[in-house]
Amino acid sequence: MSEHRRKPPQSRGRRAASSGRRAEPPPAPPAAPVDGPPGVPGQRAHGSRAEARRAAQRGGRRRAGGAAGTAASAAEGASGGRRRRAEPTGRKRLIDYPRANKRGLRRWVPSWKQVVGSAVAFFGLMVGLVGLAYAMTEIPDPNQLAQQQSNVYYWSDDTRMVVSGGEVNRQEIPYEEIPEAMRHSVVAAENATFWDDSGIDPMGIGRAVLNMARGGDVQSGSTITQQYVKNMYLTQDQTLERKARELLLSIKVGAERSKTEILAGYLNTAYYGRGAHGLQAAAQAYFGVDAVDLDPSQCAFLTNLLKGPSLYDPWNLQGEPDEGNLERAQGRWEYVVERRVEVGNLDQAEAAEMEFPEINEPTPAMDKEGQIGYLTSLVDQFLISEGIVTEQQLSTGGLQIHTTFNPRMMEQMEASVEAVKEEHIDPEARDEDRHVQFGAASVIPGDGAIVAIYGGAGYPEHYVNNANSPNAQVGSTFKPFVLAAAMQEGIRDPEGPPEQSREERIQLSPESVYLSEDGLQINQYNGETLYVEDAETGEDITWEQANFEGKSPGELTLRESMEVSANSPFVQLGMDIGPATVAEVAEAAGLLPDSLGPANDTVPSFALGVSTPGPIRMATAYATFAAGGERAEPYSVTRVEFPDGESYEYETETQRAFEAAVANNVNDVLVSVVESEQGSGHEIVRQGFDKPAAGKTGTTDDNKSAWFVGYTPHLSTSVGMWRIASDPEDLREDEEAGFMSMYDTAGMTRINGSSLPLQVWLGFMREATADHEPTEFPEAPEIGETIWGGGAESPPPPPPEETEAPPEEETEEPEAPEEPEESEDPEPSDPPTGEEPDPEPTDPCMPWTPNCEEQGDPGGTDPGTSDGPGNTTDPGTSEGPEGTDPGENGDPGSSNSVFPWD
Template sequence: MRELPTDHNDHAGGATAPTRRRKRRRHRLLIFLAVFALLAGSGLLAGGYYFDSVPTPSDLRLPESTTVYYADGRTPMAKLGDENRTIVPYDQMNDSAKQAIVAAEDRTFWTNKGIDFSGVLRAAWSNLTGGQRQGASTITQQYARVAADLNGVTYSRKLREAVIAWKLADKYSKEEILGFYLNTVPFGRGAYGIEAAAQTFFGKTVRRDAPPAQQLTQAEAMVLCAMVKQPEADPADPEGAPGYDPRRNALAKQNSIDRWNYIRDGMVKLGYLTPEQAANLAYPDTVKPIDPDAGRSGLDQPTGLVVNHVLGELRQTEQFRGKPDEVIRDGGYRIVTTIDKRVQDAAEASADIRRGTAPEAVRGQPDNWQAALVAVEPGTGRVLGYYGGNNGRGADYAGWYYDEDGQAHGFGQHPPGSSFKVYDLAAAVQDKISVKQHFDSPETKEFPDSGRTKGSPAGPIRNAEHAACQPDCALWEATVASLNVTYFELTEKLGTAKVIDMAKRAGVDSMWATEKGNPQPQRVDLRDKPAAEVAKRFSTEVGIGQYGITVQDHANGMATFAAGGKRAEAHFVRSVTKGDDELYAERLTQTDVGLDEEAINQLDWTLRRVRAARLDNGWDSAGKTGTWQAGQSTTQNVHTWMVGWTGALAAAVWLGTSDGKPLRTKNGSYEVYGSNAPGPIWRQFMEQATAAMKLDPGKYRFSDPRFPDDTPPPSATNRPAPTTSSSPTASSRPTPSATPSDSRPSPSPSDPPTPTPSGSLSLSPLPSVSPSRTRGPR
C-alpha cells in the first residue's frame, strides 16, 4: 500500500528534491571538468616536457651580491649589489642546512620522484572546486616554481611547475637539485640563498672549509630553514603575520621556536639526529638584530672609499673594461683586496682625528681639520691601508679614481711643500751629488733664471727654517733643516725635468697646478709624455712642493725608496674570482728608478736624521715633513705633511682643512706644522701597524752609507750604533742626531688657496702655464 505523504512530507519533498538534483548535476559537472582538466593537463605535461627549459641558478642569472674582502680573503669589507646572495657549490657546504631544509620542507626528498602527483591532482581539484589554494610540495617543485618565476597559484602554473620538476629530476642528481634550491630561495632580510642567510642572521658561513667556529651549526641552520615557510612579514598585517624571524616580534619568535621543534622532530625521524642529540639541542638565541643596511655594509665606512678605488681599478682591466657597474656589483664576484685589516685598523685609529684613538696632538681640534693616510707595501705596491675620510660616500682626501663613465673623481691632491724634497734629494744622489756637498744657504736668495728676484712679483726665495750651518750648509744639513734656498738652487742645478722624472718613476703619476684664470687645479698625467715635455708645464717651484700631488702617489713614492729604488705599481685588488674560476689576479712587477746602493744609503741616512721620522719601537725609519701656506700669509698653513718609510712599510700622511681655511688649533694658535700635527699621526700609525703585523724590525735594518771618500758625514761620529741582526742588510750606522726641522713657516709670497673639495672633483688635463708665484713651503 502506497504511503501517502503528510503535509510535512509533501512540503519537504516538494522543496528539497529539485535542490538535491541540482547539487548532483553540479557535482557531476565538476567531476567532468576535473577529469577534463587532468586529461588536458596530461597533454600539457606531455607537450611541455619537450619545450619547457630547466633553468639552473647559473641559467637564471640571478643578481648575486659581490663581496669585497680584506687581504686575508676571509674578512668581508663590503657587500655590493641589489640582492644579498652568495652562491656556494653544494659540495662546499657543510651538512647543517642540507639536513635541516629536508626536514623542514620535504622529508621524502631523497626518495620521491621530484613530483608529488597526488599534490598536483589535489591542487587541480582544490582550485577547480574553489577550495584552498595549494602551494608547491616537493623541494624540486619549489625550486621549479622559483626558477621559472611562476607567480600566482594557478592550475596552469602547477602543471608547468610539474613539467620543470619532472625534467629536473630526470636531468640532475638529488644533490644538484638541493644545491640549486639552497642557493636560490629567500630567507628574509634581503638574504637569498643559505650563505647570505648564514652571514646575515648569524655572521657565519656554510662553507665546510671555514674554521669550525665560523661555520653554521645544526641548530642555527634549523632557525634559518624555518624562515623559508614565510621569509618576510605579511605587509598587510606585519604584527599579526610576522613570519619566522625571531627578532621581528614576540609572535615571530614563538613561530620560529614552534617550527624549529617541528624540524628537530623531522631530523630525528630522518636519522639526522638521535633522540638523545635532539633532546640536548638548544634553540639558539644568537640571531643578529635586524639591520636595514645588512647586505650593503661597509660602503658608508672609511673602507667605502677603498671600494671606489677597487671598482675604478677593475674598470681599467680587460675583464671589465667598458662594462656597466652592475656586471661587477651583481655578478657574485669574490674580490680580495690588498688592504690588510690590521694596517687599516691602525690607519683609521690614527688618522680619524674625531676618534679618541687619534694622537692627543690632533684630538678635539676644530671640525674643519681633516687628515688622510695611505700605506703601501714596499716591493709589491699593495695598498695595505687607506684612509681618505670617515665617510665612504663623501669626499676622498687621499686620492682619485675612475668612475663608471671613465671620469676621474676625488680630491686627494694637496701641495706637498717640503715633503716633495725627498724626490729632489733622490735625483741629486742619483746624479752623484753627495749629501756632503755644500750649498750657499743665506736667509734669502735671488734666482734670476727662474724669475725669482727682488723686482719680481713673487720675490726672492726665502728659507722657512734656520740651521746652525748657515749660510754654508751640506746638503744633508739643508735637508734636515728644510732650507728652501738650497733646494731651489738644487732644482735649478738638476733641472725641473730631472726632478719631475724622479718623482714620476718613484710613484707620483699625477701633479696639479693652478692655471691663471682657472680656479680649479688641473691634473697633468706625468706618465703620458716624456719628462722634458711635461716639465714645460711647471716652474722651478716644483722642487719646493708648490704643485699638488695625491697622498696615495706620495705613499707609493716612499715605498719605492723603502724597496731600495724598486718601484711597484700601487694597487688595491689582489684577485677576483667567481666560484672556482679566477678572473683576475694582481701582477707584481718592479721598475728600477736608477738609484744604486750608494744613492739609496745616502737617502736613507739623511732622512733618518729628520726628528719627526724617528720611531720608538726599534725600527729603522726615514722621512720628511712639509707644509704649505694659506694665501700670502707667512704664519698660517693650510697643508701639512709627514711622509716616510721603514724597510717593511711606507706611509704618507696629509693634514689640512676641509674648507681651505688656515689650520688653527682649538686654542686659537696657527702654529700647525708637519712635525706637530701629521707627524704624531704618522709615528703612531707606523708603530701600531708594524706591531700588529708582528714583523721583526731586525730583518729590515737600513744599510751603511759609503761616501766617495769612504768616510761618514760629520754628524755620524761619536754616536752609538743601533742594534743589528744577522740580516745581510743589518746596519752598524750611527743613531740619527736630533736636529729639529719644520718648525717655522716660510715668509715667501704665495698663490691663492687651494679650492675647497665638494665630495668629488672632475680632473682635466693641465694646459701649459708660465712660472707662478709660490706660496711658502716648509
C-alpha cells in the same frame, strides 16, 4: 476518335493527373481477391476515386512500392485529385543537439552519452594541448636576480671583512659544501618525496587547496623543484600564467636536471631574511660561520626561515628581540627535527640531544660605513684598472676577494687619527677647525702591499677617499725626489743645451752647498736670470724665492737644506737639474704622471711640491727609497676566487728606480731630518720612537695642507692634513669652496708637517712597528761631486805653502804653545790652519756652514747671533732647539705650538 491518336506515355500519367487533364485510364489490373489489401496483387482495385484517395492517405509518409504504389498513382491520376508529397526521412546528425524527436525542455538537456563524450573529448584536447605546450617549453636562462651574488672581501689574515657588491647578498656554494643535515632538514620539512617525484606533487597541491577551502593556513603545495624553478627562472608574481609556466618548467627541469643540482640551486637562491639570499649568506647573517660549518641544530633553524623569515627570526627589523617570533621559531624548529625522525634521516637519540641554537643579533649584510667603504672602493678600482675583473663581473658578484689590509693596523691607523682630532680639533670652539680632514696610508717597502689607510670621516658622511687622491699639494715632502734627481741624473752643464744626457751632467753629493736666502733670485741652469709671467699683469718678472717665515740661513749643504726644509736651495737645484728630469725621477719612484702637473723650465716652484699624488702614492714612493731603490707598485688584492672555480693570484714585481747608492744616500739624508736636533722631524726622536726612521715634513703655500711622510726599513707611512668641505652645502657665507688656510687651526699659529700630521704618524707607527726588528738602514756610500751652486761661494783653494814648505811649519810650531797660554782658549788644539790669517777671526761661525759646530747654546741661554735653525739675524735668547723664541724653524715651544718644523 481517330485510331491514329497518340497515347501519352505511361511515365507521364502522374503529371497529367496533377495538371487536371483527362487521361485514358490505365489498363485494369488483374483480378484480385476481394478481401486483400488495396494495391497488393491478388486484391481488387479501388472502385472509386475516394477509395483511391484514402488508399494514398493510408500510405502516409511511406514511399509506395511495387504494384501498390503504381495502383495508387494510377487511381489518383485517374481521379484527377491532388496528393501530399511524402516527407523524406532526414540524414542523422553527428551531434544531436538540440536533440531531435524531443519537445520542450528535454530538447535542450544533453543525454548521458553526450556528457561523457564531451568530457572525454575535452580531456583529450587538454592532454593534447599540455603535451604540445610541454614539447614547446624550453628551460630559459636564469633570471638576472638569481644570477646576482655578493662579493666577499677578506682581510689579509683571510678573516671576513665585509660582504658587498651586487644587488643581493648571495654567495653560491656547490652541493658538496651544503651540510648533509641541511639537505635532510629541508627535504623532510618541505618535500619528503623530493628524491622520487617528477617535479610536481598533485596530491600535495590537492591537499593545499582542500586545506585553504576549509579555512586553514595558506599552503603553496609546491615541491622543492617548483620553488627552485620559481626562484631561478620566473618571478614572484601570483598569477595563473606564472603558475602554469611553473608547473610545466618544473616537470621539464625534473626530467633534465639532477636532484642534487636542483636542491643546491634551491638552497642557493632561497631568501632567508636579513638581506641574505642563499645558504652561505644566511649562515653568516645568523651564525657568523660558513655554511659548511653549520651544525644540525642550526640547519634546522635555517630550514624554518624558508617558510617566512619575518615569522621566525627572533630579532625584528629594528634589531630588537621579538618574543613572538622566538616562540614560533622554537616550535617550527621542533617540527623540523621531528620530521627528520619520521622520515628516517635522524635518530631519536640524536634528536633528543639537540638544542635550539643561539642566534646572532642582526647586522647589515652590506656594510660600507666607516673605513670599509674606502677599502672596498679602493679594491674595486684596483681590480678594474688592472683588468682582473670587469665592472659587469663586479656587479654580478660571486667573487671571493682577499685583500692586503691588515685589520689590526687599520684599527691603529683610525685610532691614531681620532686621538689627534679629539685632542686638538674642536669645530664648536673654533671656526678654523671646521672642515679639517686627514688622509693616510701605509705600504710595505719592496712589496707594495697597502696594509692600512685612513680615507676620511667615513661613509656616508664623506665619500672621497682621502688616502687615494684628495688633490692636496704635498709641499716640501717632494724635495727628496729633487735630491734623488741631483744624485742620479745630475745638474746640467751651464755651457750645454737645455736637453742633456746623463753623461753630460754633473752628479752631485748631498754635501754640495747652495745659498739659502729669503727672496733669493732664481736663475736658469745656465746662470741667466729667470723670468716668469706674472699671473695678474701678464708681464715677465723675475722669480724671487721666499723662504719659510723669511729665514735666510746662508750657505747650506743639501743635507742641511733638507733638515731645515729650506726652499730657495731646492728651487735653484731643481732649475739646475730641470723640472722635467725631476718629474721623471718622481715617476720612477712611484708617483703617477697625471698627479705631477706641469714640469718645465717655466715652473720653478715644481721642486716645492705643487703636485698632488695622495697618501698612497707618497708612501709608495718613499718605500722605494726604503727598499734600496727597488720600486713595487702599490696593490690591495692578493687573490680573487671566481664563481666558476677559477682564481687569480697577484705576484709582486719590482723595478729598479734608483741606483742603490742613490737610494741609500736619500735614506741617510732623511734619517738626518729625524735625528738631527735642527731636523724638522726630530720630534720622532724626542717622543721616544725606538726604531730607525727617516722622513720629511711638508707645508704648502698659505698653509692649505701639511704632511709628514716617514718610514722604517719595514713600513712606509704617509699622513696629510687639510681643510676642505666634504659637501658644498656645509659652507657658510664667510667660507669659500676649495682648500682653506689652516692658520689658527687647532689653536696653533699654523699647522706644519711636524705638528699634527707627525703626531698621527707617530701614534700609528709606534703600534704598527711594535713587533718589528730595529733594523738600521744600509750605510750610504760617497756619491757625486761636491759643488757650490745657487750663489754659494766655493772656499779658496789651500795656499801652496802648506804643501811646498813643510819645514817652515815645523819652525813655527814652537809659537803655537804660547798662544793658548795667553788666551786660555781651547780652540788652538785645532789643526794648524791658523798659519793662514783668518780675514775675520772674530766673526762667529755661520749657521749650517759645513763642519761648523758653533751654532749657539742648545740650552737657549747664550745671546749669540743664531737663534736656532733658520734664523741668523735675530739676536734672540734662543739659539738652540730648547729655546723659547717664536719661529717656525726655531725652538719647538714657539708660536703656541710644540711642533716647530715645516
